[in-house]
Amino acid sequence: MVAGQSSNFKSNPEILIIGAGSLGSRHLQGLGKIKNKFNITVLDPNNSALSKSKLRYKEIAKSNPYHTVNFVNSLDLIRNSADLAIIATTADIRFKVIKSLLKQCFTKFLILEKVVFQTINDFKVILNLLDKKGIKAWVNCPRRVMPFFIQLKERTCKSSRVEILVEGSNWGLACNAIHFIDLLSFLSGQLKVDVNESMLEKKIFKSKRKGFIELGGTLTATTNRGDFLKLIDQRNDNLNFKTIISFDNIVIEIDQQNGLVKEYLKGESENYNQEEYSLPLQSDLTGCQVIEILNNNDPGLTSLHESSGFHIPLIQGINQHLSTIMQKEIKICPIT
Template sequence: MKNIVIIGAGQLGSRHLQSIKSVDVEAFNIFVIDPSRDSLSVAKERSDQINNDIHKITFATSLKEIIAQDIYFCVVATTSNIRATVVRDLLEVCNVSNLLLEKILFNTESQYAEIGTLLKDRNVNCWVNCCMRMQSVYKRLTRELSKKKFTYNVTGSNFGNITNAIHYIDHACSISKSHTFLADLQSLEPNLIESKRVGFFEINGHIKCQFPDNSVINITCFPEGTLPVLIEINTEDSRFIFKENEDKYLESSTNTAWQWEEKELNLLYQSQLTANLVLDLLNNQNISLPRYEESKDIHLSLLIPLKEHLLKSKKQIETDFPFT
């Protein structure tokens, strides 16, 4: 049986587990690793909700408890401050064929090049879980709007600006076919606010990124209020408005004489998406997610200017990028 490892069994890791457990075309040895027994307990409870018993699942608190040397697929769903260490430790004891990393990748600038070199040396296929690319409608836009000049606007209140900006910027990059951009952070607020995750921070305000073809993405996060996130994408001949909280979107174009059409968005949860990724791997299909090197460039195009912005903050920051 193929071996699959999930490192980090928290809110997100447990959803990856649910999704992988739902795969019924092949039986796996699944190892779930987390130093917190409480997190492992939650992961087991969520796993038990999936009615598929063909897999063997082992819950453990340390990588040392993985009895398999060859890993077909691994998900690292830890926070950014320990992810590089986890990847290094994993690759010291296991041969990993396919690796999925959560974002934001790492909180130290030097780790991006270091892990990139390690992945190349160990011949690991690695993707980053910027999963808008896997959603059918957003995937369609990546294809249909390819290389068209666009404006991409995201607006909402208190939605985790930096954490989620990577998702939106990554999707815009997939449309523009560019890994890099110029980030204008002048309208971000100077003060950091504490994240939901202890030890990490967020910054409200406005982010603007400009691509080589002068396409632009604007992301605005208001610090107060309950404004639902709205995504608007415009080209010269089409317009889309996405209301993810309602699972609906509006579309108009020259083909419809600019008449609006309302459609179902049909977004998939992480507890569904990872299964699709595993099935694509098993069937040797193209993986929609960005590969590590591409995502590294996207991350750093935002995070390096953010590092400079952090100098305006009065807080004592111990890492380059205190986000996850």
């Protein structure tokens, strides 16, 4: 349980969560772990998703009944203002949801799940709208707020080049690529990223989420100074999912499935130090991020403006790949 947080914001701030699915319900649990009192509204047109979200919240609320939580299935049922809104919908409807929300509800801050949007124009329109309204928005690529990667950045920030290799089978390369592009930027300190899709398989796979697609093969990304990201998804194999981060003469090998991390010098992989490794749950992150934002502090997440610089080359690369396969121009990138 997260302890009570010091706060400078008004009492009982209004928090809105749109999208009560897997991630939305975890954000709700995260708010439930904070002892500041919130008025929370969870919105989803799917009553089944609302019911599951309510059950997940009760797992937390039993021992922490601080908040007022309302579950609604229509935008017409929300208040006309919110201090912060978390948009945890799928990517295909997020643009429409944000535009509809801002027509009838004033909010100061947004946290957006990713992939944020499916078209380049959506980024341009929403960024312009948020600038006009003075709304700050962040994208939830959470590795950059996790202690392991924060400590790692203290070491990589002095390096002239960072390399990341992510490899596994059926791990969702298309929908998860943005996580690792964001991580490359975070560890290297570089904001300009180019994406190369030429080594992806000439095949389209069904995503576990209905209406979206997945890809296999290899996708790479580079920064202007030469930092390098290589993402490999061997769809027809059974590879263990690993992330290998190299800088200077040091190699960090993360075995996420087995909860282990090794560190060794390049060329000396047999002489390694090994520790336990785990990714914090989203429900352990959301509360602290919301408190930081409400206190007008930087939550450590990527701003929407900065993240658009990572999303856009990814969308362009995948659309180019799909256009080649389908023999027609693709402008809407069907990933989430």
